[in-house]
Amino acid sequence: MKDLSQETIKKIKEKNIHPTTKWKFLVENFFIWISLAFLIIFGAVSLALAYYFLIQLDWDVLRFMHRTSLFFWLVPHIWLLLLVLFFILAFILFRRTKKGYRLEGIIVSSLIFLLFLLVGSAAHYFQADENINNIFSKRVPGYQLLTNNKERQWSQPEAGLLGGEITKVKEKNLNLKDFQGKDWQINYDQNTSIRPSVNLQPNEKIKVIGEKKNDKEFQADEIRPWEGKGMMRGKMKMGN
């Protein structure tokens, strides 16, 4: 092969090529680490918010899964999707740091998840998750549609889950205004399980598990208080 040293030097001089300044590389490197720090914070907040929503939901109604869809529970949860996205981006960016390639994928993944968990726990402890959710709910159009909050979970009459506020109580049924402002007649009988802490009084918020009969009527299998499962006052009592 020919000697390239003189030829290369000649080309460098002719084209007036200079080494790129140290600062450019330092800034690039700094930008990668700063972006990584932001991704860790975003990921941690997403984790905290996903957790915030998940603990809000009534998971024991999963046994009614034949009436609802698993898709509803997992996919529209924007924070879970963002959590995965931030995790992937953080992984890729970590690999792009100077020595990031040296660690095995499983170690990098664990490290990122651990950081998400630590920062996310702090965010949850200081109620940043709740505050962020409130800000998003008020200021981001369509945000509610992208999250599975409790109201949304209990606004699925087709799937057998209906929630709202009692407006009137009769002997065999009650009237309920759902979260969209629609009025329903909720029918109950001796087979309906009414949780101990449910008082069945006007203005009381409740959750009803049952079956939609038509556009206005809903047959209740179980009535629960809005907060919790309503098991606090001893055994479950039967309806009338």
Added chain:
Amino acid sequence: MNTNKSLDNKTDSELIELAKKDPDIFGLIVARYQEKLYRYIQRISYFKKEDVEDILQEIFIKVYKNLYDYDDSLKFSSWIYRIARNQTIDEIRKKSRVSQILSLDEKDLGKLIKSSVNLEHEITRKDSFEKLRVAIQNLPQKYREVLVLRFLEEKDYEEIMDILKKPKGTVATLIKRGRKLLKKGLTTLTL
């Protein structure tokens, strides 16, 4: 003369520091690495001599431009091999030269034979170097390049990790699987 001699005794890192201020000194780096990198490019690509020389010059100019990016916590040779490998892969993609013959000489093939468990006996008994050349050529790029670095360039795992920018465990797995595939490919060709 004396100056050149004293420069010849300097380490790569010392030369890099001097080359940042004086491009002529960079010529010594080029002289040190041109043959090694020329062979390396030939071993991982299908380019003709003239093409390899052009690619090599591009590599050295890239190295010169990125001198301040060199981190002396890793070997300079690993860093320059990394740039050479990336540039060569870019050129392969650009020119899509996938159907040509690899430039491995018999000495290279002999080294690869020794690298594979139980292969030496089989190859000398049954096969020709040509079969080995075909078997290597049939290997996926990721296995071929790792075998070239380990057994032809004689790099250790740490260096290969820095050249390929892959964790050590992945490098070890690639070498192990590459050797297995090479042996399997050769057996298939023999049968």
